[in-house]
Amino acid sequence: xxxxxxxxxxxxxxxxxxxxxKLIEDYPIVGAVNMENLPAPQLQKMRExxxxxxxxxxxxxxxxxxxxxxxxxxxKKGIDxxxxxxxxxxxxxxxxxxxxxxxxxxxxxKSNAPxxxxxxxxxxxxxxxxxxPFAPGPIIGELGALKIKTxxxxxxxxxxxxxxxxxxxxxxxxxxAEVLTRLGIEPMEIxxxxxxxxxxxxxxxxxxxxxxxxxxxxxxxxxxxWAMNLAVEAVYASKDTAEIxxxxxxxxxxxxxxxxxxxxxxxxxxxxxxxxxxxMALKTEFNIQ
Numbered sequence: 001x002x003x004x005x006x007x008x009x010x011x012x013x014x015x016x017x018x019x020x021x022k023l024i025e026d027y028p029i030v031g032a033v034n035m036e037n038l039p040a041p042q043l044q045k046m047r048e049x050x051x052x053x054x055x056x057x058x059x060x061x062x063x064x065x066x067x068x069x070x071x072x073x074x075x076k077k078g079i080d081x082x083x084x085x086x087x088x089x090x091x092x093x094x095x096x097x098x099x100x101x102x103x104x105x106x107x108x109x110k111s112n113a114p115x116x117x118x119x120x121x122x123x124x125x126x127x128x129x130x131x132x133p134f135a136p137g138p139i140i141g142e143l144g145a146l147k148i149k150t151x152x153x154x155x156x157x158x159x160x161x162x163x164x165x166x167x168x169x170x171x172x173x174x175x176x177a178e179v180l181t182r183l184g185i186e187p188m189e190i191x192x193x194x195x196x197x198x199x200x201x202x203x204x205x206x207x208x209x210x211x212x213x214x215x216x217x218x219x220x221x222x223x224x225x226w227a228m229n230l231a232v233e234a235v236y237a238s239k240d241t242a243e244i245x246x247x248x249x250x251x252x253x254x255x256x257x258x259x260x261x262x263x264x265x266x267x268x269x270x271x272x273x274x275x276x277x278x279x280m281a282l283k284t285e286f287n288i289q
Contacts, residue, residue: 016060020068025075027094031102034193036088037119042190049109059091078201085196099197103209110191114181117174125166125187132157142179
């Protein structure tokens, strides 16, 4: 089947398929990138940044990419799952970098831009509730056309509640683009859109790669704290809890000895101090000279 597919492909395209197939086979990390709406100057800048990180970015037609994947799918388990991630204007990234570090690097090098008519919304494009700098006028009708609820307060137009102007996956209309721009909202990002990454037979999508590091670290810290508290309460001895358990046992034993007045080694000073305090309290209560 594969032979019949490639027989009618011109030599230059066969070479392209072979080149991509070899890269897919050689690199452990293969990422599907959507280049749609990426201006040429930003693309050139990104290429330079990627080269400095030893990351290869290559583009070709979707059909040739799929042929390259078909060519190596028996050698690289699960790579064929990447075919459905070739969206928009597809390109492929080849690297030995960790997928999460790769995603973070690409996100870090993105910049915000206004939405343009005809673009596909990568996520819900929202207008937040709050005051605007506009006086009442045509702007009320423009916002209303997009089902944005408004009012007037202190002589200015106010948006009453958060509103979704364009839903994820829908095309941005001319009217929506104009309103977002007038409100100073730049929801689009210019940069390489990493859709998914292949590693060792698994596909990692954008949702999984987009890790909130601060929240992740906070969750791990909280989990460690809860685990330590549980281990101490359950008197589970380990190299991490041994010192805390011994300290807790000492405090509890000391409290019992103090309460019962047991003359144990190490607490005689505390017992005598307690006896002195009790004697002074009795002296004061009965007015003993």
